[in-house]
Amino acid sequence: MTPVQTRTRPPAHRRSGTATITVTVEIPADDPRLARRLTAALGVLAQGGGRVAVSGEGAPVVPAEPAAPEPAAAPAxxxxxxxxxxxxxxxxxxxxxxxxxxxxxxxxxxxxxxxxxxxxxxxxxxxxxxxxxxxxxxxxxxxxxxxxxxxxxxxxxxxxxxxxxxxxxxxxxxxxxxxxxxxxxxx
The missing domain is CATH 1.10.10.10 (Winged helix-like DNA-binding domain superfamily/Winged helix DNA-binding domain)
Structure with missing residues (x-):
């Protein structure tokens, strides 16, 4: 696996305060579990209100489904x-x-x-x-x-x-x- 590469583009609209971050990760084709785990981790990031899209080489872009929020735990x-x-x-x-x-x-x-x-x-x-x-x-x-x-x-x-x-x-x-x-x- 190669190191993770990231590229950040400045916000398209200064008032929105949003930025686009592109992350490229090379995953061996013989390890589909790693891809699923990475997609799940990105889904956690999407819970914060962001938008996450996952694409494979030559595959169409698949939006990651945000994970269901966990119920609030009662105070201990x-x-x-x-x-x-x-x-x-x-x-x-x-x-x-x-x-x-x-x-x-x-x-x-x-x-x-x-x-x-x-x-x-x-x-x-x-x-x-x-x-x-x-x-x-x-x-x-x-x-x-x-x-x-x-x-x-x-x-x-x-x-x-x-x-x-x-x-x-x-x-x-x-x-x-x-x-x-x-x-x-x-x-």
Whole structure:
């Protein structure tokens, strides 16, 4: 098999933003499975709204059929604030009140780093007294243990605090009207 050759032509119409890309691949005639696999791969590209055409040497151009879209997978981790329930793949996870509040607070603000004093203020609703206690760290450790394979979602930012990592596997379900009851962050 020879290397793949590509040639790109600039967009015919600047406003459309489309480009034509020609890819030439030489496939041995005695390997028809490779041609079918390549056609299937090009069909995946066509799902993005593009148009893909496949032709053989001396054969007419055959438009590749886009593959049927896969059904959307249910999120693996669901945080239901209204029901105060966390499920992993449909199985309920037993969390204490503070563990649930900590997870819900972090997940409500994904990507945002929260210091230990902030977490004490907003989750525990107690002021930071400046004591060297490890209450937040202990609760984060227990929460991670219960989240099992999703323990990495609660990330440690060394020397600062904790952050909930964004993930497509997580669904955060806020209660109706919950935004009004949500604590305002004053940082």
């Amino acid at each position: 981790l669901v945080i239901d604030v209204a029901g105060r329930e966390v499920t992993i793949r449909g199985e309920a996870v037993a969390l204490t009140r503070l563990e649930f509040d900590l997870l819900a607070f972090l997940a409500r603000h994904p990507g945002m780093v929260h210091t230990r004093p902030e977490l004490l203020r907003y989750v525990w609703e107690t002021p930071d007294t400046g004591l060297p206690g490890r209450t937040v760290d202990v609760h984060v450790r227990r929460l991670r243990a219960k989240l099992a394979e999703f323990d990495a979602l609660v990330a440690t930012v060394r020397g600062v605090g904790y952050r909930f990592t964004r993930s497509r596997d997580v669904e955060y379900r806020a209660a109706p009207g919950y935004a009004d009851l949500d604590r305002v962050l004053s940082i």
